Amino acid sequence: MAAAIEFRGVNKWFGPLHVLQDVDLTVEAGEVVVVCGPSGSGKSTLIRCVNRLEVIQKGEIVVHGQSITGPRVHLSRLRAEVGMVFQSFNLFPHMTALENVMLAPVKVKGLPGAGAEKIARDLLERVRIPEQADHYPANLSGGQQQRVAIARALAMQPRIMLFDEPTSALDPEMINEVLEVMTDLAREGMTMMVVSHEMGFARRVAHRVVFMDGGQVVEVQPPEAFFAAPTSDRTKDFLSKILSH
């Protein structure tokens, strides 16, 4: 397997706050990595560095063999290759579901309207809400909005998908419909970094689980080992807190 994302000695500060400390991590192509950890541990910041929503101060991040932390990075090209899904969906409220998915293919790739619409309708089919194409975000449930957001991210045919707590803002009964779509995606071989506390999803779908605390990667394990025999005390403490109920 070839490396899709490599973090090499990555450091980042927000003012005096050292939010990422010497992070070394490699995500292989086709691999699904779930990143968990307590609030403020730097996990969202870590994945936001991969598409340069955050800039790091020290170290290097390499995506598909190309450094993305140097001065000359083609940001639009990088971001077309790396799709992202946010906790708060962030759909464009003035556009229908279909238009949300079509925008980037038309404006960035210059696809003709008809071609982009075909792609968008196929994607809405894939996330199982073809019938919502002409609805505005405000008229969709949270789970439906998040699935439109996934379709929107897939519309640029990215090779990597980043998920930043994709189910944290959802009502419990809608979490599964989103996780199912993500599971499909993982089965199709998409490279995925998922910040999430859905441990069931991590157990079933992840190839490896990363535990972060205080800006450091504390533990990286396949899920069986991660849940059965965590090596670090901090991981044990965290797991006991979120798995106890």
Next chain:
Amino acid sequence: MKYQFNWSVLWSGQSGQWLLSGLILTLELSVLAWLMAVVLGTVAGAFRTAPWKPLRAVATFYVEFFRNVPLLVWMFFWYFGVPPLLPRALQDWVFAHSLEFWAAVCALGVYSGARFSEVLRSGIQSIPRTLIEASVASGLTVAQAYRHVILPIALRLIIPPATSESLNLLKNSSVALTISVAELTFQTRQIETYTAKAIEALTAGTLVYLVLCVTIASIMGWVERRTAIPGLITGGRGESR
């Protein structure tokens, strides 16, 4: 002596013609200045929120310079101050083509644009930052994010205050009479001078402004309802789906 009303002065003699030509000039002046203000205001408002400092600096300079000087002073500036600075050929052209009108358009357009820019800036700043992140994360450049996501939303949000600004612009066009643009207020003064009937002349002018403003407000209200974004609170009419 009791004041003798004589409303017929408004339709006898040349009054009607004067009022009509004043109305037309007021409209021409306001429409051109409004277009200028919207273009300048949109660009400056967007620049003021841009993630690049030189753009913000240029826009801030424009806004603070032009909104902090009285409109009357700007009228004089564009009328008396600017023409001598122009190249000879352009000077000849503006002197031959109603200089006072174009000076008024510039003064009103640039001044109102600075005010409009602040209205737009507040609209942009009310949009969650995450929406820009979502736009650029899908591959759009920042400029494309503004063009297709941020501005279309902000422009819808600011329709109510932008309506007030537009009405102000129309009413402020009366200041152009000071540089002898024969617009509506100028013409009511002319009727007053010729007929010595101040109340009648001013009433006519007042009514015309009132009708114009109410019409504009109604049109903007219609635009607001037509372009409302589902899910946002609109026009006190609840959900419009």
